Amino acid sequence: xxxxxxxxxxxxxxxxxxxxxxxxxxxxxxxxxxxxxxxxxxxxxxxxxxxxxxxxxxxxxxxxxxxxxxxxxxxxxxxxxxxxxxxxxxxxxxxxxxxxxxxxxxxxxxxxxxxxxxxxxxxxxxxxxxxxxxxxxxxxxxxxxxxxxxxxxxxxxxxxxxxxxxxxxxxxxxxxxxxxxxxxxxxxxxxxxxxxxxxxxxxxxxxxxxxxxxxxxxxxxxxxxxxxxxxxxxxxxxxxxxxxxxxxxxxxxxxxxxxxxxxxxxxxxxxxxxxxxxxxxxxxxxxxxxxxxxxxxxxxxxxxxxxxxxxxxxxxxxxxxxxxxxxxxxxxxxxxxxxxxxxxxxxxxxxxxxxxxxxxxxxxxxxxxxxxxxxxxxxxxxxxxxxxxxxxxxxxxxxxxxxxxxxxxxxxxxxxxxxxxxxxxxxxxxxxxxxxxxxxxxxxxxxxxxxxxxxxxxxxxxxxxxxxxxxxxxxxxxxxxxxxxxxxxxxxxxxxxxxxxxxxxxxxxxxxxxxxxxxxxxxxxxxxxxxxxxxxxxxxxxxxxxxxxxxxxxxxxxxxxxxxxxxxxxxxxxxxxxxxxxxxxxxxxxxxxxxxxxxxxxxxxxxxx
Numbered sequence: 001x002x003x004x005x006x007x008x009x010x011x012x013x014x015x016x017x018x019x020x021x022x023x024x025x026x027x028x029x030x031x032x033x034x035x036x037x038x039x040x041x042x043x044x045x046x047x048x049x050x051x052x053x054x055x056x057x058x059x060x061x062x063x064x065x066x067x068x069x070x071x072x073x074x075x076x077x078x079x080x081x082x083x084x085x086x087x088x089x090x091x092x093x094x095x096x097x098x099x100x101x102x103x104x105x106x107x108x109x110x111x112x113x114x115x116x117x118x119x120x121x122x123x124x125x126x127x128x129x130x131x132x133x134x135x136x137x138x139x140x141x142x143x144x145x146x147x148x149x150x151x152x153x154x155x156x157x158x159x160x161x162x163x164x165x166x167x168x169x170x171x172x173x174x175x176x177x178x179x180x181x182x183x184x185x186x187x188x189x190x191x192x193x194x195x196x197x198x199x200x201x202x203x204x205x206x207x208x209x210x211x212x213x214x215x216x217x218x219x220x221x222x223x224x225x226x227x228x229x230x231x232x233x234x235x236x237x238x239x240x241x242x243x244x245x246x247x248x249x250x251x252x253x254x255x256x257x258x259x260x261x262x263x264x265x266x267x268x269x270x271x272x273x274x275x276x277x278x279x280x281x282x283x284x285x286x287x288x289x290x291x292x293x294x295x296x297x298x299x300x301x302x303x304x305x306x307x308x309x310x311x312x313x314x315x316x317x318x319x320x321x322x323x324x325x326x327x328x329x330x331x332x333x334x335x336x337x338x339x340x341x342x343x344x345x346x347x348x349x350x351x352x353x354x355x356x357x358x359x360x361x362x363x364x365x366x367x368x369x370x371x372x373x374x375x376x377x378x379x380x381x382x383x384x385x386x387x388x389x390x391x392x393x394x395x396x397x398x399x400x401x402x403x404x405x406x407x408x409x410x411x412x413x414x415x416x417x418x419x420x421x422x423x424x425x426x427x428x429x430x431x432x433x434x435x436x437x438x439x440x441x442x443x444x445x446x447x448x449x450x451x452x453x454x455x456x457x458x459x460x461x462x463x464x465x466x467x468x469x470x471x472x473x474x475x476x477x478x479x480x481x482x483x484x485x486x487x488x489x490x491x492x493x494x495x496x497x498x499x500x501x502x503x504x505x506x507x508x509x510x511x512x513x514x515x516x517x518x519x520x521x522x523x524x525x526x527x528x529x530x531x532x533x534x535x536x537x538x539x540x541x542x543x544x545x546x547x548x549x550x551x552x553x554x555x556x557x558x559x560x561x562x563x564x565x566x567x568x569x570x571x572x573x574x575x576x577x578x579x580x581x582x583x584x585x586x587x588x589x590x591x592x593x594x595x596x597x598x599x600x601x602x603x604x605x606x607x608x609x
Contacts, residue, residue, distance in 0.1 A: 027069075064084060133153060137167075246318055292313045340545040351485075388402045467566070491603065493546055496592065497540055517586060581603050
């Protein structure tokens with residue numbers, strides 16, 4: 001493998017048009033000043049880290065990256081460590097590897113070569129296929145080190161270049177987590193079938209010898225659970241699933257609505273990890289046969305950030321499964337303008353928020369962003385002059401500007417019983433977590449009739465169906481017409497990744513066949529993500545809402561009072577300006593925010609427009 005000293009590295013960067021000749025000279029002067037500073041600090045002695053002139057100079061990459069230089073080619077990004085290493089990759093014809101932690105196998109990374117060897121030589125094995133081992137390295141001249149790996153593992157090593165920052169980050173995460181898991185597993189009391197038995201396992205098993213239970217207060221288990229939480233926050237996960245299987249324990253994260261397998265842990269540590277989480281959530285550790293619910297508040301010292309975690313445990317075939325919903329304030333409290341409302345829908349929703357009294361219903365399936373919409377709405381309305389009371393099951397996110405009440409059915413604190421007494425608390429705005437029955441709906445109507453603004457959710461497929469659903473619950477049509485301000489249905493679609501978005505064309509006839517309102521006969525230019533590391537090769541990064549919203553007009557009130565059919569109500573709402581979910585999704589497809597596939601996936605088998 002070729003080597004690069006300082007001079008040849010700078011020459012290569014100029015050749016690859018990462019630096020201009022003038023910038024090259026500026027780097028040399030800057031490096032010289034830094035070297036003089038180091039010599040002065042060390043009393044004129046040779047600095048220990050000084051690099052021989054015939055060797056790769058790792059510090060030079062950091063120096064160039066820290067200078068904030070702009071590429072000499074217009075429109076190109078700043079010269080970062082990744083830009084430099086990609087240029088070295090091209091110049092030396094060694095492939096570049098951008099490491100994605102979600103795609104790496106922990107066993108390959110941590111157990112192929114010794115930890116100290118990997119740390120000393122900045123190596124990261126990331127894939128093994130037959131007799132070939134792919135190794136990411138920061139040093140392009142470490143052929144002898146790679147030969148040692150080949151001899152020790154009896155494999156053919158294929159080298160890849162990457163940045164020192166990426167290698168250090170993944171080494172710290174993977175080796176730290178693996179050490180905690182390995183130590184915990186060994187402390188459990190050995191391997192074998194007996195170590196994998198769980199009291200909740202539905203398969204009959206007779207234990208012949210006793211084994212020491214691993215304590216949930218063990219330092220290694222604490223470290224492992226802390227890592228799961230911090231890594232989930234870093235990856236923008238909305239849920240963590242810890243699933244016991246016959247021989248392993250799966251850890252999966254839901255990111256942008258899609259589940260990813262993150263770790264496969266030894267089954268021996270599953271019980272201890274579950275007990276640690278239950279302890280943090282103040283659940284009964286000894287109770288493994290019944291479902292339990294709790295919550296945890298976490299924060300990271302490195303950042304002034306906190307998050308609420310809702311914990312749910314339930315017995316499954318091979319033990320207790322734990323699902324944790326991560327409620328990040330940065331996600332759940334957003335500016336309403338960033339949620340994805342069209343101009344017309346924003347005006348209509350503003351009119352709801354400005355009303356003195358009435359009922360506003362938000363509908364959609366689980367995970368469609370209803371809580372984010374309601375919390376963001378209440379936060380925008382909140383002021384010292386208003387008393388906002390929420391009734392939730394459970395409280396999603398604790399926020400001190402609201403007076404939040406948690407439903408507790410075991411002591412007869414339900415939506416209906418709370419709503420009987422809530423008006424004595426002098427509320428201005430009431431948020432009801434969900435209208436599930438006639439009694440709750442009746443109390444919501446009563447609150448609206450007595451001059452309160454009420455927000456709530458309802459499970460229906462679209463906005464207009466809220467009318468039919470309330471009638472099915474038993475509410476009188478004239479009460480619905482007189483108290484409802486309007487309804488909003490929503491879904492979440494994945495955003496096209498801005499880092500790899502590319503244009504393409506689709507025939508108008510094909511789009512019409514799929515149900516999109518396209519008039520043009522010729523092809524239409526749309527966008528899609530071709531896949532990159534930032535989006536984990538999915539083509540999507542983040543999510544936004546699509547909405548269907550209608551206000552209660554005089555015509556709608558007449559139709560409801562006359563018990564009109566839902567198709568008549570829907571046609572009237574569309575005639576009065578309502579955009580359907582499919583139409584709103586199509587607008588976002590045309591705007592290059594999402595794709596045709598996402599619009600179809602989320603809006604489902606809706607009526608063609």
